[in-house]
Amino acid sequence: MTLEENAFGPPHRVVDVGAWHETVAGLLADGYTYFDWLSAVDEQPDGFRLVAHLLRPEPWDHLLVSTMLDAHAPAVASITDLYAGASWHERETAEMFGVDFGAELEPLLLPDGFEGHPLRKDFVLASRVAKAWPGAKEPGESDHDVKNPGRRRVKPPGVPDDWLQEDEATPEVTDE
Numbered sequence: 001m002t003l004e005e006n007a008f009g010p011p012h013r014v015v016d017v018g019a020w021h022e023t024v025a026g027l028l029a030d031g032y033t034y035f036d037w038l039s040a041v042d043e044q045p046d047g048f049r050l051v052a053h054l055l056r057p058e059p060w061d062h063l064l065v066s067t068m069l070d071a072h073a074p075a076v077a078s079i080t081d082l083y084a085g086a087s088w089h090e091r092e093t094a095e096m097f098g099v100d101f102g103a104e105l106e107p108l109l110l111p112d113g114f115e116g117h118p119l120r121k122d123f124v125l126a127s128r129v130a131k132a133w134p135g136a137k138e139p140g141e142s143d144h145d146v147k148n149p150g151r152r153r154v155k156p157p158g159v160p161d162d163w164l165q166e167d168e169a170t171p172e173v174t175d176e
Contacts, residue, residue: 010053012064020067021077024052027065028082031056035083038090040069040097042121047071048097052079052086075100096120125158 015023034055041049048069055062069076078101080087090101091108098117107114116123155161 010062010064012066015065015067017067017069017076020050021079021082023065024054024079025082027054027063031058032061032063033057035079035085036062038079038086038093040074040093040099040119042097042119043068044121045071048074048099050074050076050093050099069099073100074098075102078102123158124160124163125156 013023032054034057036053036055038050038052041051043049046068048071049066050069051064051066053062053064067076074097076099078086078090080090080101080103088108090099091105093099094101094105095108095110096117096119098120110118
């Protein structure tokens with residue numbers, strides 16, 4: 001376990017995935033009785049960083065505790081036996097990132113039958129392919145005269161390049 005001090009925010013303890021439950025239990029025994037939140041960060045290609053924020057009321061202190069999970073099969077021991085409030089956060093993290101907490105978790109936010117984990121970076125936002133991204137027009141597509149409209153077209157966020165096909169109806173913008 002390492003303790004990293006930041007110039008901003010609370011101290012950050014990084015632990016091995018096998019020591020996750022034991023470390024959190026130790027922090028609870030040390031007075032970190034308030035569980036604030038738990039979530040994950042997709043750090044492709046390294047895996048998922050699971051992060052929890054814990055607080056100690058007397059003497060007041062707070063810290064982040066995190067561990068790295070495998071990119072292909074993210075799994076970690078549940079801490080709901082230590083903090084009952086972690087249940088909702090674990091359900092959300094399991095649903096959105098695909099993290100296995102070792103128990104069958106009831107769906108929380110997504111509709112029945114939804115496939116995939118929408119907060120993972122490898123999750124394709126297919127609706128971005130089917131529907132144009134809202135926003136300002138590209139240079140040269142507006143009604144007013146633009147002297148230098150030549151720039152690279154913005155691609156819709158969340159759509160892999162191989163999903164995009166050039167629209168033959170849209171003329172290329174060129175510098176004249």
